[in-house]
Amino acid sequence: MYRTLGAIVLFVLPGVAFAQKEAAVKSAAGHSDANWPTALKIWEWAEPGYQETKSSAALADIAEKAGLKVKRGIAGIPTAFTAEFGSGKPVIGILGEYDALPELNQDASPFRKLRDENANGYGHACGHHLFGVASLSATLALAEQIQAGTIRGTVRFYGCPAEEGGAAKAFMARDGLFNDCDTVLHWHPGSRNVAGDSSCLARVAAKFRFHGAAAHAAGSPEKGRSALDALELTAHATELLREHCPDFTRIHHTITSGGGAPNVVPEFAEGFFYVRHPKAEVVQKLYPRLKKCAEGGAIATETKVEIEYLGGTYELLPNNALAQVAKKNLIALNDLKMGADELKFALRLQETFPDKAAFESLGKVDDAAGKTGMGSTDVGDVSWVVPTTGVSVACWVPGTPGHSWQAVACGGTTLAKKGMNLASRTLAATGFDLFADPKLIAAAKAEHAQRLDGKTYKSMLEKSQKPPLDYRNPPKRKVGE
Numbered sequence: 001m002y003r004t005l006g007a008i009v010l011f012v013l014p015g016v017a018f019a020q021k022e023a024a025v026k027s028a029a030g031h032s033d034a035n036w037p038t039a040l041k042i043w044e045w046a047e048p049g050y051q052e053t054k055s056s057a058a059l060a061d062i063a064e065k066a067g068l069k070v071k072r073g074i075a076g077i078p079t080a081f082t083a084e085f086g087s088g089k090p091v092i093g094i095l096g097e098y099d100a101l102p103e104l105n106q107d108a109s110p111f112r113k114l115r116d117e118n119a120n121g122y123g124h125a126c127g128h129h130l131f132g133v134a135s136l137s138a139t140l141a142l143a144e145q146i147q148a149g150t151i152r153g154t155v156r157f158y159g160c161p162a163e164e165g166g167a168a169k170a171f172m173a174r175d176g177l178f179n180d181c182d183t184v185l186h187w188h189p190g191s192r193n194v195a196g197d198s199s200c201l202a203r204v205a206a207k208f209r210f211h212g213a214a215a216h217a218a219g220s221p222e223k224g225r226s227a228l229d230a231l232e233l234t235a236h237a238t239e240l241l242r243e244h245c246p247d248f249t250r251i252h253h254t255i256t257s258g259g260g261a262p263n264v265v266p267e268f269a270e271g272f273f274y275v276r277h278p279k280a281e282v283v284q285k286l287y288p289r290l291k292k293c294a295e296g297g298a299i300a301t302e303t304k305v306e307i308e309y310l311g312g313t314y315e316l317l318p319n320n321a322l323a324q325v326a327k328k329n330l331i332a333l334n335d336l337k338m339g340a341d342e343l344k345f346a347l348r349l350q351e352t353f354p355d356k357a358a359f360e361s362l363g364k365v366d367d368a369a370g371k372t373g374m375g376s377t378d379v380g381d382v383s384w385v386v387p388t389t390g391v392s393v394a395c396w397v398p399g400t401p402g403h404s405w406q407a408v409a410c411g412g413t414t415l416a417k418k419g420m421n422l423a424s425r426t427l428a429a430t431g432f433d434l435f436a437d438p439k440l441i442a443a444a445k446a447e448h449a450q451r452l453d454g455k456t457y458k459s460m461l462e463k464s465q466k467p468p469l470d471y472r473n474p475p476k477r478k479v480g481e
Contacts, residue, residue, distance in 0.1 A: 028428035049162030108412030127189025197318035224265030312460030357399030395419030
């Protein structure tokens with residue numbers, strides 16, 4: 001059923017006191033607004049995966065000052081932490097992220113403008129500066145309700161670094177950090193509001209480093225063995241491999257090092273490769289074929305290849321029982337609309353888009369039930385351990401592509417602040433419902449078991465593999481071989 005909160009219609013489960021849930025939602029909104037300066041700091045710092053020292057500390061410090069029990073450096077990751085409050089069951093986990101993406105330094109302006117020409121070049125093009133702050137704000141609101149005795153159990157915030165290719169949650173899941181959770185909630189910034197039991201692509205990541213021999217490219221090319229040639233052959237082989245992969249496979253790469261001068265045969269080159277598919281078992285079969293492309297490139301060029309397997313992430317395991325609770329709360333609480341200044345910004349920014357979306361979409365919630373998104377996330381590993389659901393909340397101008405400078409620009413505006421606030425309220429409302437009604441958790445667990453169909457989670461990480469804490473660093477080189 002629904003109750004009116006000002007102009008907002010709040011979804012309330014039968015038997016759940018309206019005033020108590022209202023208090024949790026209002027508290028989440030207050031914490032979100034109070035923590036907006038922290039979100040802006042994280043946006044400005046724009047720290048790479050596994051190097052989010054200041055961002056992680058800022059969030060952990062907020063939790064600690066609020067009285068939550070904080071554990072830092074979990075799963076062998078310096079920038080990962082948990083912050084919890086309460087005791088006993090149920091244990092509701094809420095995920096937060098805070099890593100940025102390379103080559104996307106951007107001011108909060110509707111045209112391409114570097115925020116700081118001397119900065120590291122990173123930018124929050126996936127909105128993770130909002131992700132962590134909104135999730136923590138919701139956690140604080142639920143902790144207050146536990147302290148007041150309104151609800152019972154444990155709420156736990158997970159500070160998760162390096163979602164963008166570093167797969168921190170896969171290492172956290174392998175270490176059993178989600179095993180005692182009853183349910184886990186998350187959200188993600190985007191250009192529209194979306195809810196429902198959707199999935200995503202599983203993913204494997206690897207770096208191929210080629211070692212050859214330097215020589216004068218014109219004077220004595222026969223004495224050189226080009227590492228760049230080996231990498232280019234590898235890339236070409238993967239392009240040919242696409243034709244012979246199962247439908248919906250995605251393979252992409254970037255050259256992280258390819259030589260320094262045209263007249264020097266490159267003795268070192270490195271490429272960063274992804275393989276994705278809607279099913280993890282398919283990705284696991286494709287990765288050996290990707291390795292053969294690199295090995296073939298090395299053989300053809302008489303170079304040596306060094307392979308760094310960065311791990312894999314599972315597809316999201318949907319949970320409709322949880323998704324429906326989150327969806328109803330997102331619909332009930334959605335009050336997004338643009339002010340005059342935001343509309344001016346949006347109109348100017350949309351001039352940089354190939355396609356334009358209607359601004360009215362901010363007030364709607366799209367249903368993603370049964371759909372598979374074309375991105376990947378290490379939340380997938382969590383969802384195979386414990387019933388998990390999330391929503392996407394509009395924090396960018398409608399039509400903004402993710403992983404773009406436009407997304408970074410939106411992230412420093414009041415439009416992002418409004419979306420972050422809505423996400424925090426939605427998580428708090430959904431978490432409150434789960435604490436208040438044990439039947440919801442029981443239904444989520446039953447569905448989780450049914451979807452697993454006897455399967456058990458087995459990490460795609462190699463045995464004893466350590467988190468790649470330096471995966472965003474400049475390429476490694478071996479000298480003297």
